[in-house]
Amino acid sequence: MKALRRFTVRAHLPERLAALGRLSTNLRWSWDKPTQDLFASIDPRLWQQAGQDPVALLGAVAPARLDELAEDEQFLNALDQLAADLDDYLSRPMWYQEQDSKSMPSGIAYFSMEFGVAEVLPNYSGGLGILAGDHLKSASDLGLPLIAVGLYYRSGYFRQSLTADGWQHENYPSLDPQGLPLRLLADAAGAPVLVELAMPDAKVLRARVWVAQVGRIPLLLLDSDIPENEHDLRTVTDRLYGGDQEHRIKQELLAGIGGIRAIRAFTAIEGRPAPDVYHMNEGHAGFLGVERIREYISEQKLDFDTALTLVRASTVFTTHTPVPAGIDRFPVEMVQMYFGDDGKDGLLPEVPVGRVLAFGAEDDPSKFNMAHMGLRLAQRANGVSLLHGRVSRAMFDELWPGFDPAEVPIGSITNGVHGPTWAAPQWIELGRELAGSTEALREPNVWARLQQVDTGHIWWIRSQLRALLVEDVRQRLRRSWLERGASEAELGWIATAFDPDVLTIGFARRVPTYKRLTLMLRDPQRLEALLLDKDRPLQLIVAGKSHPADDAGKALIQQIVKFADRPEVRHRIAFLPDYDMSMARQLYWGCDVWLNNPLRPLEACGTSGMKSALNGGLNLSIRDGWWDEWYDGENGWEIPTADGLADENRRDDIEAAALYNLLEQSVTPTFYDRDDKGVPNRWVEMVRHTLQGLGPKVLASRMVRDYTEKYYAPAAQSFRRTSAPIDGLPFGAARELSAYRQRVREAWPHIEITDVDSTGLPDTPLLGSELTLTATVALAGLKPDEVDVQAVLGRVDASDALQDPVTVDMVHSGSGDGGTDIFSTTTPLPVAGSVGYTVRVLPHHPLLAGDNELGLVTLA
Structure with a gap:
């Protein structure tokens, strides 16, 4: 006979062994060999049968064995030492606490569709998830105030077997969260927290929030398989990367919008500060930016563009795909269905649906591009190796027309791996002896x-x-x-x-x-x-x-x-x-x-x-x-x-x-x-x-430090500057930057470089000879300090295209005829051979991450 339903009953631990509960439910055990060895010593054979899973082991071990261990002084001494070590790990200052707190985020939210933390929590399919898991572990080891968000998949990714003729067969085991190292997020009264999203046809998608503790890092996993949902919505989080596009977009809406709402509930219950930096690990959770815009509109009474300015300042986007085919793209009609034709009846009625659709716009007007949305919602973006950064700049250069791929504002942080998870014990022991x-x-x-x-x-x-x-x-x-x-x-x-x-x-x-x-x-x-x-x-x-x-x-x-x-x-x-x-x-x-x-x-x-x-x-x-x-x-x-x-x-x-x-x-x-x-x-x-x-x-510790220093800290500082009041007006800097962006976009089609003049070169120029350039520019109402006028010099090919050019800022030197402005510079020739130059104008504002951020440029 087969059971109608399967669930997990956890063992009652003797009081003297209570610390085993804490050690088993904090996933730090997955990279701490002494803790693994302690659990293995309870019952070595059962440890292997349980898949080296402490929670499963404690559910299967005989009560008599637990009573025996409660009297075993050697075991108890080891247990007390490991429990004290865990407490010390969770509380002592780490690398992050040694940094200047004024320049660092007070909290970081990290969103990913999959997390490979340990095999007992199979919420991963491959490299993206393992990378995310290693990111969390190293963030914990370094002491980052990070909260991670994803989905809890009842069947995880599939288990693979082979048929007799070698064909892959998939099996989807049903996972019981009660039997995993998870706890349910509950309010002060003990009631489970429910995250809710409005769906078409007056339906509501609800999700509970499971918390996996990854060392110091809480990982929030949203689960739709609950009685409060209608049957078709219970399956939203059934499988990782399963189902059709309709299923997929529901998952991504829940991950992004529901994930922000889960963070709000978690930080309120736990008394933690709200994150001031939001990191999208790929574009899957990109709707988180739209939800944050809604929050600013609804709760702070800001207009859309000011809200967008704040969201961009505090958002980091990491792309992992080097090919357009690897990007999630949905039919525009599908996205529109969820957000409503006029925004009033959709998922986020405060947010105009046209603005949402614009985030995902691409060259195919019928498609909504999740990576494009991630890039438009983030002020900082990166690929995951130097080569991938170059590939990404070329792949997404359509979002920055007029710029060479090398100038597209997508950097790179090369991935890393978590040493204690992946290094063999023999190497770790040798390292400990040496270090x-x-x-x-x-x-x-x-x-x-x-x-x-x-x-x-x-x-x-x-x-x-x-x-x-x-x-x-x-x-x-x-x-x-x-x-x-x-x-x-x-x-x-x-x-x-x-x-x-x-x-x-x-x-x-x-x-x-x-x-x-x-x-x-x-x-x-x-x-x-x-x-x-x-x-x-x-x-x-x-x-x-x-x-x-x-x-x-x-x-x-x-x-x-x-x-x-x-x-x-x-x-x-x-x-x-x-x-x-x-x-x-x-x-x-x-x-x-x-x-x-x-x-x-x-x-x-x-x-x-x-x-x-x-x-x-x-x-x-x-x-x-x-x-x-x-x-x-x-x-x-x-x-x-x-x-x-x-x-x-x-x-x-x-x-x-x-x-x-x-x-x-x-x-x-x-x-x-x-x-x-x-x-x-x-x-x-x-x-x-x-x-x-x-x-x-x-090492992922190098990677996470790179993210902290090159992306998280600058994003936190940008957010603080952008959200600062001006003359007592809340978010005055954001309002001012939003107004500037609007003025620039209106003026830009009318900006023109009307004349470029060069002087100073000898008849036979030599490398290092000085060239003076003067440009006359019609700024269409913008002020000289609101733009950056640049001379661009370099070798030219047979088609007169500049190769690896050098840019030199030109200085405002006065007014010209007809309301124009004059800019000039004197610069040595940087290269020999066939050399050329041009002049260009870009927007400039101290709160932009760079003059190329807005994707606007006027060339001579």
């Missing part, structure tokens, strides 16, 4: 101490981790073959499959086609020869999930599985289903080489290779994402790219051949070249160099 504490590992000079470590010891750690990986792979391989219908009698070969002494390569990630899961199969005979080489073999472990609707991705998985099923090679190559954080951790720890071969430049960052590098893995990768900026010739290998080649098949052939050549001629010879003690000295020196050079760079 005295794990916190010191954030500093580059500490990593330099790896020079003191014996080559043999580094090799011993790498070999130990590879052996653990082989053991894990055999267990997973057996489970997968049994699920596919094999019998135990057929699986004797698995006991010796893979070899702890063989060069081990990992390839694990989501399976969209651009990541080219099957590039390694381009020449199957050549791959087979590499796998089975008598003297220098390699073994390959592959994993990854394809989107349930992506049959092309599933076909790639099937190709790998069919190749790996062959008896000739199945002991050397495997596809492991159900890729998740626990599998990923073993792969990052144990693989000698991390393979990544995307179509450049379609990998925004690619943090999996960072996690491998953090464990001494050497990257073998196309120079895309983070690897493009941090590859140095000694920390791995660069697969030459044929990007730009129109023939995709030929490009794949070229890059696959380059991959095989590297494996044959560089990777395997270096791994198997041993000294008389069996140590590959050259390989180990590359490992040491990788750890020393990349270790401090790839």
